[in-house]
Amino acid sequence: MSVLILAVLCGAVVGLALGGLGGGGGVLAVPALVYLLGVDPADAGTASLLIVTVTSATALARHAGTGAVRRRTGALFAAVGVLPTVAASMLAHRLPQPLLTGTFAILAAVAATFMLRGTRGTAANESRPMPPTPPTTHRDTLLREPRTATATSTGPLRTAGAGAGLGAVTGLLGVGGGFLAVPTLVSVLRLPMRAAVGTSLVVTLLNSLVSLATRLTTEGVSIDPAVLGPFVGAAVLGAWDAKRLTARFSGPALQRAFAVLLLATATFMLVDAVV
Template identity: 25%
Template sequence: MEITEVIGFIAALIIGIVLGLIGGGGSILTVPVLVYILHINPITATAYSLFVVGVSSTAGAIQNLKKGLIDFQTALIFAIPSLLAVYGTRRYIVPAIPNQLISYKNIIITKEIGLMIFFALIMFIASMSMIRNDKRKTKSLVKSNTSYTLIFIEGIVVGILTGLVGAGGGFLIIPALVLMAKLPMKKAVATSLLIIAIKSLIGFMGDVENLEIEWHFLLPFTLVAVLGIFLGTYFTRYIEGKKLEKGFGWFVLLMSIYILLKEVT
């Protein structure tokens, strides 16, 4: 095994640990790891990310199910439009995107570069959400009535974003569940993992018909990430989630800047 593969599998373990600790965020590391460390094509990397995130989140959701932390009604209202959106995006929209998005003088932006730039922008937004962590805003909004209509609409939006960039969208799902469905944070994290698992795996099914999947790589990589999510869940007993989330937010911010600089220079 080459050194890049060793680093990649260590990163897979970290991805799982972060997912287990804060219920999201780990998935946003998967695409950069696959693209920049393991040198996998961005289109294929977003597909692999959906599978890794889907299986890892399933493992986390099963653990939370045993603890009775999952709100199935809210999960279904969010997941059904989300999984339809992510499947449609992977099956029809991504293949329909032209290979050359922009060609102006010496500026050429290909489909792969465009997706990575878009992914970096999503990472930037996610990092701001994690860094700010405005408790006062959350408390004021939680007092409003539960809005299942807004949850349904956000499910569609998150599904499309997930389909485009291959991230689970936990950074969007968890605030929606807390603010709109008025779920306690622990239940929101647990329910988020179930939603991420369902829509990520459904989205990956849209890729199986379009891509040749290297299962001999993908399955071991995913297994390591699953091990990580069990470790992350165990570490929640000793690490304060809020501090970890803010620190991880700064890391994601730096990663987003790095990706932008690498793709545009």
């Protein structure tokens, strides 16, 4: 199979993951670039951040009109992770690749486990009827958002810690953080799965932008445009079309699909790191 076809197929899968599940683009893009497209591991993280930034922006635009994006919650969640993102981005190229790969795999497996355990609770959340939101009160809905989106029982310190941790993961591993943002938003902030998917895109976009800017400043990126171009193009198209995925499946079904995807990727990468 030619490199062009592989790049298009990989990009489509990454776009569908980000657009339909709110994360998983970076966690799929990095191994795809390294193992399938032959990109040097040192460049794969930076290239992945570029792909995830463009794709998550597209997916966010697609989800913006659904009412499932808690913009202020996502922006606040990402803001506390800015400094950890910058620090981890500067540290990433100094650490051995097997260590980064193993850490990546373990975090993905832990996140998948929490997602699978929380499926029943998510199903209960999804079954609750949502109050109607008249178009004329959209501004009021946004003003009420911080109170409804950030469950007060979780505490601000726990929320800040989760955001800082996601920022560090983004900078260190070259991913947008969405594969951890979704389970965190569900379990820590108690968001329904659909709201977590949309809000995760805000977190992913902001984290990716910060980490990408830091990496480009400190080390740059070298990747064949013949690989990167088709990958990004297919990812953007996949993200735009993925809205239909969230419309056809329930929140718990999306949550289980995301968890299984994470476990499969984590297993593959952990085996590679050990062997």
